[in-house]
Amino acid sequence: MSDTDNTQYRRGDFARAKGEVILREHEYDGIQEFDQKLPNWWLFTFYGAIVFFFGMWFLYYTIGVIPSDHERITTAVASVNEKKSAALADTMSNLTDAALVNEWATDESRVKAGEAIYLQVCIACHGPNMDAPTKLALSLVDHEWKYGNNPLDIFKLINNGTPAESKGMEPSGARMMAFGQLYTPDQIAELTAYIISKNKEDFKDF
Ligand code: HEC
Known part of the structure; x- marks a missing residue:
């Protein structure tokens, strides 16, 4: 597997493996943002919160089993x-x-x-x-x-x-x-x- 074959890597892994960071193209006042994959534990809580929201929405407002x-x-x-x-x-x-x-x-x-x-x-x-x-x-x-x-x-x-x-x-x-x-x-x-x-x-x- 060659270093340039980045289909084998996820974006962040690839950059990290090369000891590089990925920056977004957009620049303002000389400042650029990283463009890295977020850590899985963080994504897990994020998507979990979205699922939790729909669950609670349903319980509160649709079937009303939890008192407001x-x-x-x-x-x-x-x-x-x-x-x-x-x-x-x-x-x-x-x-x-x-x-x-x-x-x-x-x-x-x-x-x-x-x-x-x-x-x-x-x-x-x-x-x-x-x-x-x-x-x-x-x-x-x-x-x-x-x-x-x-x-x-x-x-x-x-x-x-x-x-x-x-x-x-x-x-x-x-x-x-x-x-x-x-x-x-x-x-x-x-x-x-x-x-x-x-x-x-x-x-x-x-
Ligand atoms: C923010 C001001 C204020 C505070 C503090 C206050 N009062 Fe009064 N009080 C009044 C007013 C004004 C009247 C007259 C009400 C009316 O004419 O309807 C009054 C009337 C009274 C009267 C009737 C008096 C009469 O000659 O018939 C009593 C008894 C009384 N207050 C007791 C108390 C007690 C006991 C407290 C403390 C727990 C208290 N007041 C705290 C404003 C106050």
């Missing part, structure tokens, strides 16, 4: 929401106006837990003294409770945010988000307890 990401997320969110409403129902089943005032708001560790969240989050709008000095929110120490005077009304407002039918604050229209999205029902009760502990006279009749 959208379906998986919807199921996961539904199960989180189920757990959350179960936790809420569990807390609510023991939570009464009287319990919030006489058990939660007198329990130092629960009040402290509520205070810790207040100082982290609520303080931004309601202020360090709860009097909302920047008018970003309503005062929590003015003895006026816009969405109800009962401890459970306050719990629900913090949990659910400004009710859908409300226009929010006058005149800015500022509303409050549903902190139930961030905190567990017990944490909302701790926040309520902390607010009650700062407004004892408003809730002394419960």
